[in-house]
Each structure stands twice: as structure tokens, then as C-alpha cells.
Amino acid sequence: MYNVLAILLQFLSGSIMYSYILAKLTNVDLKEVRDGNPGSSNLWRAKGWKLGIIALILDYLKGIFPLAIFVSTRAVNNEYVIALSALSGILGHAFSPMLKFKGGKAIATTFGAWSVLTRWEGPTILGAVFTIFTLIRPKATKVEEDAFRVLLGFIALIPYVIYSLHIGKDYILYFYIGNFAIIAYKHWNDWLSFFRSVRPAR
Numbered sequence: 001m002y003n004v005l006a007i008l009l010q011f012l013s014g015s016i017m018y019s020y021i022l023a024k025l026t027n028v029d030l031k032e033v034r035d036g037n038p039g040s041s042n043l044w045r046a047k048g049w050k051l052g053i054i055a056l057i058l059d060y061l062k063g064i065f066p067l068a069i070f071v072s073t074r075a076v077n078n079e080y081v082i083a084l085s086a087l088s089g090i091l092g093h094a095f096s097p098m099l100k101f102k103g104g105k106a107i108a109t110t111f112g113a114w115s116v117l118t119r120w121e122g123p124t125i126l127g128a129v130f131t132i133f134t135l136i137r138p139k140a141t142k143v144e145e146d147a148f149r150v151l152l153g154f155i156a157l158i159p160y161v162i163y164s165l166h167i168g169k170d171y172i173l174y175f176y177i178g179n180f181a182i183i184a185y186k187h188w189n190d191w192l193s194f195f196r197s198v199r200p201a202r
Contacts, residue, residue: 002075006085010067014092014109017099018058019043022051035143035190039104056108063089063112071116083175086113087182094182105186107150110179117175118160125160129153144197147190154180 020038023030026047033042040059044052067085070076076085090113096103114122133149157176164172184191 002070003078003081006067006070006076006081007088010085011088011092013062013066014089014106015096015098015103016062017093017096017103018062019055019104020099022055023047026051037104038099040108041146059093059104059108060112060115062093063109063114064116067116079169079171080174083117083171086116087175087178089113090179090182094186105150106182110183113175113179117172121160122157125156126153129156144190144194147187148194150183150187151191154183 017038019040019042020030023038023043023046028043028046030036030038030042030046033046035042040052040055043055063086067076067082067089070085071082076082090106090109092103093106093109094103095101111123111126114126129152130149133152137145154176161173161176164170
């Protein structure tokens, strides 16, 4: 029962679109901002860093809770169920019933989910890649460039996933595949646009 409850509650937690709610409360239509994504990045651009960082933290935390409570109390201790629950939170954000199953790109929630599964390890790898990319391309403001940064982050996770397999944590691989599938679905067109933009002219 707790296993099913953890999966369902984590999906519901992920489906709460905090950026969308905060935008509505401040008379902002995120559909009109940049690429129309109802996430913290666009709220940040529309209303500034203070409101943006609140949304970012909330999106991160919903990738952690309530799953972390189930894990810490040992109500759920099956690693595969934990991985599936973490993935359901990402699914909730990416396909939120609040927005007729048209949710956000789930990056902050992904960080939260990796935090539950790997503590600091997965988020540190993703965060390091994001930071390095930002330092190398400080003026990278296009949606396509943001999407490419996400792709680099997931590529950087591959050695960690392989290592996890080596030490018997194959549930990390299953979570990675599911997570990457969602991220790829939400970013696919942006990735295509990025590679088309950097393709050398003939």
C-alpha cells in the first residue's frame, strides 16, 4: 500500500505547477514569455530573480517530497519503487493535470528526484555541467542553448550510471532511461533547432 501511495503522491506533488500559480497571482501569462514554458526559468525572466528563485526551490522540493518522507521512515525501502516514485514526480511536472497534461520541462524537479536517489552525487554532476556551460557561454540566452546545456548534463551522467551498474545499483539505470526519455520529449525540438543553428553552411 505504501509503495502505491508513494508513487501516486509523488506524481500529485510533481503536478503542482508553482511557477504557473505564482505567475497568475502576479498577473503574468507564462505562455507569452519566451517559449511559453510554465516553469521557474520563465517566471524568473518575467518577474525577476526573487520570485523566480522561490519557484525554482519549490519545483526542486517537489521532486523530493513526499517521497523523502516515505524513504526516511522506511515505509518504502524497495529501491525500484523509490526510483519509480521519483520518476512519477518528474512525470507529474512534465504532464501536469493542472495544465491539461501540458506541463513544464522538469529540470528543477529532475534535480530533486536525483537528490532522493543519489543524495548529492547526481545533482552535483548536473549542476557542475550547467555551471561550466554558463561560464563558457555567459550570453547563452536562447531556448535552444538552454536545451543543449540540459543534454550535456545528461551525457555527463552516463559514466555515473555505468558505475552504478558496476556496483549493483541497476535501478539507477532504469531511472536514468525514464528521466532522459521525458527530458528528450520535452526538449526534442529545441535540440534539433540548436544543432541546425550550429551546422556549418555549405
